[in-house]
Amino acid sequence: REKPVNGLISEIESVLNVDQLAILLESFPIKLRTDLWEILSDETQQNVFIVMKNESRQLLLDVLDDAQCFPLLTKLDAFNLLELSESLNDRFIDYAVSNMTAKQRSLYKKSCDYDLSEVGHWQNFTELQIPQRLKLSAVKKVCAKSLPAFTDVAYIVDDNALLVGEIAINGIFNATDQQQYLTAINQHVEFIDSNNNISEAAEKLINSGKSALPVVDDNGCLTGRLDLPTAYRYKEQIIETQLIQSAGLVEEEDLFSSVWLSSKNRAVWLGINLVTAFLASWFIGLFEATIQQVVALAVLMPVVASMGGISGSQTITLIIRGLALGQITEANKRDIIVKELKVGAINGLLWAIVIGVITYLWFDTFLLSLTIFIAILGNIVIASLSGVWVPWVLSRFKIDPALSGSVVLTTVTDIFGFIVFLGLGSLLLL
Amino acid sequence: REKPVNGLISEIESVLNVDQLAILLESFPIKLRTDLWEILSDETQQNVFIVMKNESRQLLLDVLDDAQCFPLLTKLDAFNLLELSESLNDRFIDYAVSNMTAKQRSLYKKSCDYDLSEVGHWQNFTELQIPQRLKLSAVKKVCAKSLPAFTDVAYIVDDNALLVGEIAINGIFNATDQQQYLTAINQHVEFIDSNNNISEAAEKLINSGKSALPVVDDNGCLTGRLDLPTAYRYKEQIIETQLIQSAGLVEEEDLFSSVWLSSKNRAVWLGINLVTAFLASWFIGLFEATIQQVVALAVLMPVVASMGGISGSQTITLIIRGLALGQITEANKRDIIVKELKVGAINGLLWAIVIGVITYLWFDTFLLSLTIFIAILGNIVIASLSGVWVPWVLSRFKIDPALSGSVVLTTVTDIFGFIVFLGLGSLLLL
Known part of the structure; x- marks a missing residue:
């Protein structure tokens, strides 16, 4: 019975890449997932472990014993460990650090000084650095030996690691003498400060049309680079996290997270919602x-x-x-409000008439029909205005409107709608 | 009064890149936007025009006269025009095509044969092609002359443009004789078929860890490449479109779209919603x-x-x-339903008790409290189950659940909740 399974697994490992394997694993309930995990080769386990979702990784560490966990951590480099450090406990991190080369360890320690919101945390260390004192022939040898992926330019650094220029790869090979080489170096390098905000830096890189930008520290020393895949993955993660959190879920909840954990995560949002209800x-x-x-x-x-x-x-x-x-700024806020007011008035009027007529046909009471006409018109207009000021006010208070905007908004439109509708009803119908 | 404005504009043009300028323009109401547009330099206008949102571009074409529109279209290459072709009318497209070089024109015509969902529509033509018969020295010259961005490898083609191999850029410069060069060529190239689905191709490229993949037609001829920025931009656009459409808005509605257009776009969703209400x-x-x-x-x-x-x-x-x-597949669907059922039962029980107690304290009627206890428990459980089957069924009918899932779901939970709550109320309280 072992044989065909092993054949199947090596087949799967050859067909799927590590990202696809991680997604495949996450589509199994925990029990089956652990069984499948155990028959993967050690190397595949190490690679898949790096790309899993945080919560899936935690689930796995929880069911495996230490003897099975430690081998997963022996081959992590500084960049990988930084990505995982949020979801690993200290025991595992210490083990992974102790298994790194001295160079990776020092890179890891350096990056750990940066906050998760800073570029320093997200940089990788595969950039092509060329010492300023190297002669053209030596530079050509360095580049011919190996070029890391996403390398359109090499960075020139002085003896103190100060970033002094950059040169396009073809510029290096195009140069036939030292003079041509020096002329091809661009001394006005577009770079990112390692303390910069990662969102802004990711935007900057994406807009630059380049495949990577160098990262420098406070002293102007080259510490690494931010590459395009990292920038895009960061952006995707932000959008995904917003989507998940705006439904009151915890980031990266796994399809098969434990029932208790899932229940606890979701209960909070239900509680907040209950207050507004x-x-x-x-x-x-x-x-x-x-x-x-x-x-x-x-x-x-x-x-x-x-309708509101x-x-x-x-x-x-x-x-x-x-x-x-x-x-959206103070300057154009008024124009936006005026536009939404007009759109709200048009749709409010349209649907107030439709609903008024249906109500009249259903209940045959003109005053009820008038009541709902006014309530719908008012509620749609107020809702359109609230759609502008609610996120505006929330963002002023540093609350992410993508997260809590719709709860606040629905509370406002529900309450306003009920007060107008029932209040008018009391006046006109009693 | 002209002078300082011109100074300011050239300042803006030098500080902001074209993407940022497009976002800036879109934050002005149409009137001001046109004024600002007209003082931009011709070159900036041409570049910004390419990166604007479809609807903003349309708004601009509507207010400008033809003499102002045509210059915007003179410098488009095949790749740019393909991106714009959805939002331009035929008159403009014909003009742009007639202003292309013969090569770009033929590339454009070829790409037009592809559907928007096919890779062929999204490829660009900046890849580095190396004829198979070129000797190493000539190849080195080609590469030294210029390397397009995102070029980690060059593609080797035979006389019929058939893709026969690829070689890393450093492999070219590392080779010292023809034999080494030929050995460094990888003949098992990972490529994308031009008829492939763009979503899957974009995923494939992103997972490949490369900065571009070659695109080949039915005959195996190299027609272009799909690069990483295009793949990510496609993915972002899909997510953005889903977000916007799931609120019942039309793709890419501009902050200052005309009031009538906005009203019309939004009215459809309000109408659908009215039926369910x-x-x-x-x-x-x-x-x-x-x-x-x-x-x-x-x-x-x-x-x-x-709560439902x-x-x-x-x-x-x-x-x-x-x-x-x-x-999510037939195989694990049952496990997912069981899990959601458990989570629903736990949260249902928790909140049914809380709401039952609050209701008892508020209205002091045990049977009312029991009624809402059962209704909340039932509705949360049913809602959790519906959260699984509604998107499942919709996707079976080829309806995007991200778009219409929540409308269907709320209708189900509203109606189920009201029937249980009011039905039980009739039984227990009358």
Whole structure:
């Protein structure tokens, strides 16, 4: 029974790359996942371990004993360990560090000084450095020996590792004498400071049209480079994290995370939501007497709430994108509000008429129809305005609007909608 | 008054790159945007025009007269025009084509044969091609002259443009004689078929760890390459489009799109939503008599609906990601449902108790408290299950669950919640 399984596994290992293997593993429940894991070759285990999701890696470390865990950590370089360090406990990190070469260890220690939001944490150390004192023939030999991926230029450094220039790879091979070589060196290098914010640095690199930018420390010394795959992976991770967190999930929840962990993670968001739901209920409760006499108001409440919610979420989606791109400022805020007000008025009027007519046909009461007409018009307009000011205010208080914007917005439109609808109902229908 | 403005503009042009200029322009209302546009230099206009959002480009073409539009189109190459062709009308496309070099024109015509979903549409033509018959010395000269960005390897083609191998750039410079050069050529090139699906090809390239992959046609001839920035930009665009469309907006709506256009775009989603809202209302209407006698039921309806909605959206977010990664199959579907069922039961029980107690304290009626206890427990469990089957069924019918999943889900949880809550209320409280 062993044979065909082994054949199958070596087949899988040859067909799938490590990223695909990680995704495959994550689509198995824990028990099966561990079985599959154990028949992978040691080398594949080491490689897949690096690219797994944080939570999947944790799940794996939890079920494996130490003798199985340690081999996974023997081949990590500084860049890999930095990526994993969040999800490994100190025992494992110490082990991985002790197994590094002296050079990787010192690179790791240096990068650890940087915060997760700083470029220094994300740099890699595969850049091509050329000492300034090297002669052209020696430089050519260095480049001919090996060029790391994503290397369009080599960086020239002086004896103190100071970044003094860069030269295109073809410039090196094109030069026939020392003079030509020196002329081809560009001394105005576009670089990134290792203390820069990683989001801004990633944007800068992507906009530069280059495949990597050099990273320098406070003294102007070259410490590494930020490459395009890292910049894009960082951006993707941010978008993914926002998506997951805006549903009240914890970053990178695994399809088969333990039931208790999943329940705990999700309970928090349900609790926050419960507070806002009871708030809406409390406002409805103020109109108990009215509802008792005009039950149609209770019947139509979902229509008022949901039309407001949708209008608001359409506006907030545009505004959140605009804020993320830095397109929304004090200067154009007024124009944006005026535009959303107009759009809200047009759609408010349209749907207030439609809903008013349907309500009249259903309940045959003109005043009820008038009540919902006004409530829908008002709620859609208010929702469009709130779609602008809610994310604006949240971002002023340094709260990510992509995360909590829609909860706040729905609370506002629900409560406003219910007050207008039930309040008007009390005035007109009692 | 002209002078300082011109100084300011040339300052802006020197500080901002074209992407940043496009974002800046898009943060102005149309009138101001046109004014700013007109004082940009011709060259900047041409470059910014290429990177704008489709809708912003359209807005601009609408306000400019033809004499101003045509110069924007004179310098487009095949790759650029392909990117723009969706948002330009035929008159402009014909003009741009007629202004191309013969080579770019033939590349454009060739790429036009491909569908937007095929790699052929997305390839660019900057790859380094080396004829097979060239001797090493000539090859070295070609490479020394110029290397396009993102070029880690050169592609070797025979006289019929057939892709026969690839060689790393350093391999070329490392070779000292013809024999070494020929040995360094890798004949098993990883390539992409021009008819391949662009999503899968982009994934393949990103996973390959290379900065570009060659694109070949049905005959095995090299037609271009897919580079990493294009692959990532494609992925980003897909995610952005999903986000925007899932709010019922039209792709790439501009902050200052015309009021009528914005209203029209958003009205469709509001209309779809209205149908589902009236459906919920209709079910509530079935219990009018009950609500009239126990108004507290109406007061608590938002709590039942919203707890179900949130639970469902947490599950659906995970499942949609799992489906997108291909992690959810017939084989593990049952395990996922069992897990979500357990998580739903735990959170359902927890919050049903909390809400039951709060309801008892508020209304002091044990049977009302029992009613909402059962309704919340049931709705959270059903919502967790629906979070799995709704996207599953939608994707079976080739409907993108990221787009319409949450509308369907909320409709299910609203209606189920109201029926259980009001139905039980009728049984226990009347």
